[in-house]
Amino acid sequence: xxxxxxxxxxxxxxxxxxxxxxxxxxxxxxxxxxxxxxxxxxxxxxxxxxxxxxxxxxxxxxxxxxxxxxxxxxxxxxxxxxxxxxxxxxxxxxxxxxxxxxxxxxxxxxxxxxxxxxxxxxxxxxxxxxxxxxxxxxxxxxxxxxxxxxxxxxxxxxxxxxxxxxxxxxxxxxxxxxxxxxxxxxxxxxxxxxxxxxxxxxxxxxxxxxxxxxxxxxxxxxxxxxxxxxxxxxxxxx
Amino acid sequence: xxxxxxxxxxxxxxxxxxxxxxxxxxxxxxxxxxxxxxxxxxxxxxxxxxxxxxxxxxxxxxxxxxxxxxxxxxxxxxxxxxxxxxxxxxxxxxxxxxxxxxxxxxxxxxxxxxxxxxxxxxxxxxxxxxxxxxxxxxxxxxxxxxxxxxxxxxxxxxxxxxxxxxxxxxxxxxxxxxxxxxxxxxxxxxxxxxxxxxxxxxxxxxxxxxxxxxxxxxxxxxxxxxxxxxxxxxxxxx
Amino acid sequence: xxxxxxxxxxxxxxxxxxxxxxxxxxxxxxxxxxxxxxxxxxxxxxxxxxxxxxxxxxxxxxxxxxxxxxxxxxxxxxxxxxxxxxxxxxxxxxxxxxxxxxxxxxxxxxxxxxxxxxxxxxxxxxxxxxxxxxxxxxxxxxxxxxxxxxxxxxxxxxxxxxxxxxxxxxxxxxxxxxxxxxxxxxxxxxxxxxxxxxxxxxxxxxxxxxxxxxxxxxxxxxxxxxxxxxxxxxxxxx
Amino acid sequence: xxxxxxxxxxxxxxxxxxxxxxxxxxxxxxxxxxxxxxxxxxxxxxxxxxxxxxxxxxxxxxxxxxxxxxxxxxxxxxxxxxxxxxxxxxxxxxxxxxxxxxxxxxxxxxxxxxxxxxxxxxxxxxxxxxxxxxxxxxxxxxxxxxxxxxxxxxxxxxxxxxxxxxxxxxxxxxxxxxxxxxxxxxxxxxxxxxxxxxxxxxxxxxxxxxxxxxxxxxxxxxxxxxxxxxxxxxxxxx
Numbered sequence: 001x002x003x004x005x006x007x008x009x010x011x012x013x014x015x016x017x018x019x020x021x022x023x024x025x026x027x028x029x030x031x032x033x034x035x036x037x038x039x040x041x042x043x044x045x046x047x048x049x050x051x052x053x054x055x056x057x058x059x060x061x062x063x064x065x066x067x068x069x070x071x072x073x074x075x076x077x078x079x080x081x082x083x084x085x086x087x088x089x090x091x092x093x094x095x096x097x098x099x100x101x102x103x104x105x106x107x108x109x110x111x112x113x114x115x116x117x118x119x120x121x122x123x124x125x126x127x128x129x130x131x132x133x134x135x136x137x138x139x140x141x142x143x144x145x146x147x148x149x150x151x152x153x154x155x156x157x158x159x160x161x162x163x164x165x166x167x168x169x170x171x172x173x174x175x176x177x178x179x180x181x182x183x184x185x186x187x188x189x190x191x192x193x194x195x196x197x198x199x200x201x202x203x204x205x206x207x208x209x210x211x212x213x214x215x216x217x218x219x220x221x222x223x224x225x226x227x228x229x230x231x232x233x234x235x236x237x238x
Numbered sequence: 239x240x241x242x243x244x245x246x247x248x249x250x251x252x253x254x255x256x257x258x259x260x261x262x263x264x265x266x267x268x269x270x271x272x273x274x275x276x277x278x279x280x281x282x283x284x285x286x287x288x289x290x291x292x293x294x295x296x297x298x299x300x301x302x303x304x305x306x307x308x309x310x311x312x313x314x315x316x317x318x319x320x321x322x323x324x325x326x327x328x329x330x331x332x333x334x335x336x337x338x339x340x341x342x343x344x345x346x347x348x349x350x351x352x353x354x355x356x357x358x359x360x361x362x363x364x365x366x367x368x369x370x371x372x373x374x375x376x377x378x379x380x381x382x383x384x385x386x387x388x389x390x391x392x393x394x395x396x397x398x399x400x401x402x403x404x405x406x407x408x409x410x411x412x413x414x415x416x417x418x419x420x421x422x423x424x425x426x427x428x429x430x431x432x433x434x435x436x437x438x439x440x441x442x443x444x445x446x447x448x449x450x451x452x453x454x455x456x457x458x459x460x461x462x463x464x465x466x467x468x469x470x471x472x473x474x475x476x
Numbered sequence: 477x478x479x480x481x482x483x484x485x486x487x488x489x490x491x492x493x494x495x496x497x498x499x500x501x502x503x504x505x506x507x508x509x510x511x512x513x514x515x516x517x518x519x520x521x522x523x524x525x526x527x528x529x530x531x532x533x534x535x536x537x538x539x540x541x542x543x544x545x546x547x548x549x550x551x552x553x554x555x556x557x558x559x560x561x562x563x564x565x566x567x568x569x570x571x572x573x574x575x576x577x578x579x580x581x582x583x584x585x586x587x588x589x590x591x592x593x594x595x596x597x598x599x600x601x602x603x604x605x606x607x608x609x610x611x612x613x614x615x616x617x618x619x620x621x622x623x624x625x626x627x628x629x630x631x632x633x634x635x636x637x638x639x640x641x642x643x644x645x646x647x648x649x650x651x652x653x654x655x656x657x658x659x660x661x662x663x664x665x666x667x668x669x670x671x672x673x674x675x676x677x678x679x680x681x682x683x684x685x686x687x688x689x690x691x692x693x694x695x696x697x698x699x700x701x702x703x704x705x706x707x708x709x710x711x712x713x714x
Numbered sequence: 715x716x717x718x719x720x721x722x723x724x725x726x727x728x729x730x731x732x733x734x735x736x737x738x739x740x741x742x743x744x745x746x747x748x749x750x751x752x753x754x755x756x757x758x759x760x761x762x763x764x765x766x767x768x769x770x771x772x773x774x775x776x777x778x779x780x781x782x783x784x785x786x787x788x789x790x791x792x793x794x795x796x797x798x799x800x801x802x803x804x805x806x807x808x809x810x811x812x813x814x815x816x817x818x819x820x821x822x823x824x825x826x827x828x829x830x831x832x833x834x835x836x837x838x839x840x841x842x843x844x845x846x847x848x849x850x851x852x853x854x855x856x857x858x859x860x861x862x863x864x865x866x867x868x869x870x871x872x873x874x875x876x877x878x879x880x881x882x883x884x885x886x887x888x889x890x891x892x893x894x895x896x897x898x899x900x901x902x903x904x905x906x907x908x909x910x911x912x913x914x915x916x917x918x919x920x921x922x923x924x925x926x927x928x929x930x931x932x933x934x935x936x937x938x939x940x941x942x943x944x945x946x947x948x949x950x951x952x
Contacts, residue, residue: 005381006381006382006384006385006388007385008381009371009373009378009381009382009385010385011734012371012372012373012378012382012733012734012735013369013371014371014729014731014733015728015729015731016254016331016369017728017729019495019498019610019612019726019728020612020725020726021611021612021613021616021726022495022498022612028336031337031340060361060362060363063361063362064362064365084612092369093254093332094331094332094335094367094368094369094370095367095369097332097335097336098266098335098336098339098366098367098368098369099269099365099367101336101339101340101343102269102339102340102343102365102366102367102368103362103363103365105339105340105343105344105347105365106343106344106346106347106363106364106365107363108344109343109344109347109348110347110348110359110363121348123298123301124298124301124302124341125298125341125344125345125348126344127302127337127340127341127344128336128340129332129333129336129337129340130332130336130340131251131254131330131332131333131336132332133247133250133251133252134250134495135247135250135497136495136496136497136498136560136612136613137497137612137613140247140250140497143244143246143247144244144247144250146244147244147245147247147248150244249496250495250496250497252491252493252495253490253491253493255490255491257488257490257733257736257848257850258487258488259488259849259850259851259854260733260736260850322850372733373735374733374735374736374798374850374851375735375850375851378735482857482858482860482861482864483861484857485847485849485854485857485858485861486861488847488848488849488854488858489845489847490847492730492807492845504812507813507816536837536838536839539837539838540838540841568845569730569808570807570808570811570843570844570845570846571843571845573808573811573812574742574811574812574815574842574843574844574845575745575841575843577812577815577816577819578745578815578816578819578841578842578843578844579838579839579841581815581816581819581820581823582819582820582822582823582839582840582841583837583839584820585819585820585823585824586823586824586835586839597824599774599777599821600774600777600778600817601774601817601820601821601824602820603778603813603816603817603819603820604812604816605808605809605812605813605816606808606812606816607727607730607806607808607809607812608808609723609726609727609728610726611723611726616723616726619720619722619723620720620723620726622720623720623721623723623724626720
C-alpha cells in the first residue's frame with residue numbers, strides 16, 4: 001500500500017475503553033448558553049420552547065442509540081445513561097460521547113426553527129460539550145440523578161424568585177441579586193408568596209423537576225406490542 | 239446546600255488531560271455516510287457540494303477555536319490540529335473533542351440547505367464521531383497528515399475508476415468491483431486513460447488531495463493587519 | 477527557587493486515579509520464575525518452602541497496608557484486594573501497585589534465607605511485576621477469585637500428573653507432555669490413581685486450592701481484643 | 715476449560731500503554747525514609763554508604779533492563795529513562811514501573827548487609843514507590859533531569875548547613891531550623907564558610923550533584939568489544 005510507511009501513526013491512538021460492569025453516564029452541556037439566551041430573547045426564568053427543543057433532541061438521541069436506558073434533562077444540560085452491560089463501541093469513551101453530542105447537536109440545531117420560527121440561528125451556532133462518567137452501583141446512579149435534580153430545584157427556585165423581583169417587582173438585576181444573597185429556600189418561598197402571590201409548589205413540574213426519558217427496559221410478556229417499548233417515554237417527574 | 243449529600247458523585251469524574259508538549263489531532267468521521275450518500279443522491283465518485291459543505295463546517299470550527307493551527311479534510315472526515323503548546327480546556331480530551339464535533343455538526347447540518355436546497359434533511363440526521371490523538375514530534379504530525387492524504391489518493395483513484403466503469407462503462411457494481419480486485423495504481427490509471435480517455439492527473443486537486451485549512455500562526459512583522467491572520471486560509475494542496 | 481524554571485515538567489505527570497466505589501485488585505506475578513525454580517532446585521510439582529515464603533511476604537504486605545481486606549495466592553502469583561471504599565493514596569494506580577510490589581519483593585528476598593538456607597540468592601534476584609484492576613460488584617470480585625483458584629486447580633492437577641509420570645514413571649519430560657496432551661481432568665485423575673496410586677483429592681489443600689489471607693473487617697462487639705483483628709488470618713480454603 | 719465461565723473478569727483489565735515516541739521516565743522514591751535514616755543511624759547530612767547502596771541497586775536495574783539509557787539518583791530517589799523508541803512490554807505503564815521498583819527493591823534489600831553490616835534490617839523493611847511520566851522532547855527530558863538535580867543541590871545545601879549548625883555549632887534542631895528560615899543560598903554559603911570554615915564548593919560531587927548512570931547507547935565502530943557497552947557507566951556529574 002502506498003500509505004504503509006505512514007501507518008505507524010495509528011500506534012499513537014491509545015485505547016480509552018470504560019470499565020465494564022458500570023453505568024456510563026454521558027452528560028452534555030450547552031456551551032456559552034447564558035449569552036445565547038440573551039441573543040435569542042429566551043423567556044425568563046424558563047423558556048418552555050427551549051426545554052421542549054432540548055427534550056426533542058434528547059428523544060432523537062435515545063431513538064438513535066437503543067443502548068440508552070434513561071436520560072435526564074434540565075436547563076441546558078442532559079445526562080444519558082447506558083446500561084451496565086452495554087458494550088456499544090466496546091465502551092470507548094470518545095466514541096460514546098461524541099456520538100451523543102453530535103446527534104444531540106444536529107437535532108437541536110435543525111429543530112430550532114420549529115420552536116423559534118421568528119429567531120433564525122446565526123453564527124456562532126449553539127453547541128454542546130460532553131463527558132462520560134462511570135458509576136458502579138445502582139445507588140451511585142440514583143445519587144447522580146438526585147444530584148442533577150437537586151441542582152435543577154435550587155437553580156429554579158433562585159431564578160423564579162430573582163425574575164419575579166425583576167419583572168414584577170421592578171428591581172434592577174443587581175438589586176435583586178443582592179436581596180437574594182444569603183437567603184435559604186424558605187426565604188425565597190416566602191418572597192414569592194408574600195410579595196407576588198406565587199405558590200412555588202404550583203410551578204410546572206418541568207421547571208421544578210426537569211425531564212426524564214426512559215426506555216421500557218424489561219418489557220412484560222403481556223405487552224401486545226413489545227417493539228413499542230423501543231421508543232423512549234418522556235416524563236416530568238413529580 | 240440541599241444537594242451536598244449527592245455531590246460525592248463528582249469524585250467519579252476521572253481526569254482525561256492529554257500529555258502536554260504534543261500536537262493534539264482531533265479526527266472526526268461521518269457516521270454511516272455510505273448510507274447517507276445514497277439517501278441524498280450524492281454525485282459519484284465525488285460530490286463537490288458535499289466537500290464544500292465539509293470545508294465550510296471546518297472553517298466555522300477553526301473560527302470558533304483560535305487554538306487550532308491546521309485542519310485537513312477529505313471524503314467525510316476532517317482532522318483538526320492543536321498546537322503543541324495549546325492549553326485550551328487544560329487539554330481535557332473529552333472537552334476538546336466534543337467541542338469540535340458539536341461545532342462541526344451544527345454548521346454541517348445548518349449549512350446543508352445552502353448546498354442541497356432540493357434535498358432537505360430528514361431523520362436520522364447526519365452526525366459525526368471523533369477522537370483525540372497526541373503526536374510528539376513534527377515528523378509524527380507530518381506523517382499523520384501524509385497518511386490521511388495517501389488514504390485520500392488511494393480511495394479517490396479507486397472510486398474514480400470504479401464509477402467510470404459503472405457510469406461510462408455500463409458495468410454492474412459487482413462486475414466493476416471484481417475487475418478492480420487486485421489491481422495496482424498503474425492498472426487503474428491505464429483503465430481510466432485507455433478506456434475512458436481520463437487522465438487522472440487532470441482530476442481536480444480537491445478530489446485527489448483533499449483540503450487544508452491553516453492559520454497564519456507566526457504573522458510576519460511586515461503584515462499591515464496581523465489580526466487578519468486569525469482567519470483560516472483554505473487550500474487544496476498540489 | 478533555583479529550580480522554578482524546570483518545575484513545568486511536573487505538568488507531564490498525568491493522574492491515574494482508579495474509579496471510586498470499586499474493589500481494587502493488585503495482582504503480582506513472579507518474573508521469569510520458571511528459570512528460577514530450576515536455578516534453585518525447587519521441589520516439583522510444588523515446593524512447600526516456596527509457597528510458605530510467598531505467604532510470608534503476603535502477610536507482611538497486609539500488615540503494612542491495613543486497607544487490604546483479602547489476599548489470594550497460588551504458585552508465583554498473589555492477588556491483593558482493597559475494599560471498595562478504600563481511598564489510600566487517593567486510589568492512584570501506580571502508587572498502590574508499586575507499594576505492594578516493593579513491600580512484597582523486600583520480604584520475599586529477605587525471607588528467602590529462612591526457607592532456602594542452603595541456596596543463597598545470586599543475581600539476577602527474584603522480582604515481581606504487578607497491575608491493578610477494578611471490579612465493580614461483589615459478584616465480579618468473587619468471580620475473579622474463582623478464576624484464579626480454577627487456574628490453580630487446573631495447573632496443579634496437570635503438574636501433579638506430569639511430575640508423577642516423570643519422577644515415578646521414569647518418562648522423559650517430552651514424553652510425559654505428549655501423554656497428557658488432550659487429556660481432561662478425569663483422565664489425569666485416573667492416571668494418578670491407576671498408575672501411581674495417588675488419590676488427587678488427598679493432596680494438600682495448599683497445593684490444590686492456594687492460600688487466602690483475610691482481615692476480620694467487621695469485628696464483632698463481643699471480641700475481647702478487637703485490635704487483634706488487625707492481623708491478617710491465613711487459610712488454605714477447602 | 716473449567717475456568718472459562720470466570721474468564722470474563724479479564725475484560726476489566728484496562729490497557730495502560732504509554733504514548734509512543736516519548737521518553738519514559740520512571741522515578742522511584744523511598745517510602746518513609748526519614749524514619750528509616752533515624753532507625754539505622756544514617757550519617758547526616760549524607761551517608762555515603764546509603765548512596766552507594768542506592769547506586770548499586772540502580773546499576774542492577776540497568777543491567778536487568780537493557781532498554782534503559784540513563785538513570786539519575788540523589789537522596790532516596792532514582793529516575794530511570796527509557797529511550798523514545800523503546801517498546802518494552804508494549805510500553806505498559808504498570809509493567810514498566812513495577813519491574814523497575816521490584817528489581818531495585820530486591821537489590822537494595824539484599825545489598826544492605828554489605829554497606830550496613832552492623833545494622834541488620836528488621837520489619838518494616840525498606841520499600842519504594844514509583845510512577846512513569848512521558849516527556850516528548852529532548853528539552854523536556856533535560857529540564858526534568860535539571861529539575862531533579864536542582865532539587866538535589868537545594869536540599870543538600872540546606873542539609874549541610876543545618877547539620878553544621880547542629881553538629882558543630884551545638885544548636886538544637888529547632889533553633890537551627892529557625893536560623894535557616896528565610897535564608898537564600900548566599901546566606902547558607904556564608905554561614906558554612908564564616909562559622910565553620912566549610913567551602914561548600916569543596917563538598918563531594920556525589921552529595922552536591924547526585925549520580926548518573928548511562929549506557930553507551932550508540933557504540934562507535936572502533937570499539938573492540940561492543941558488548942561491553944551494555945554495562946552502565948556511573949558518574950557524579952561535575
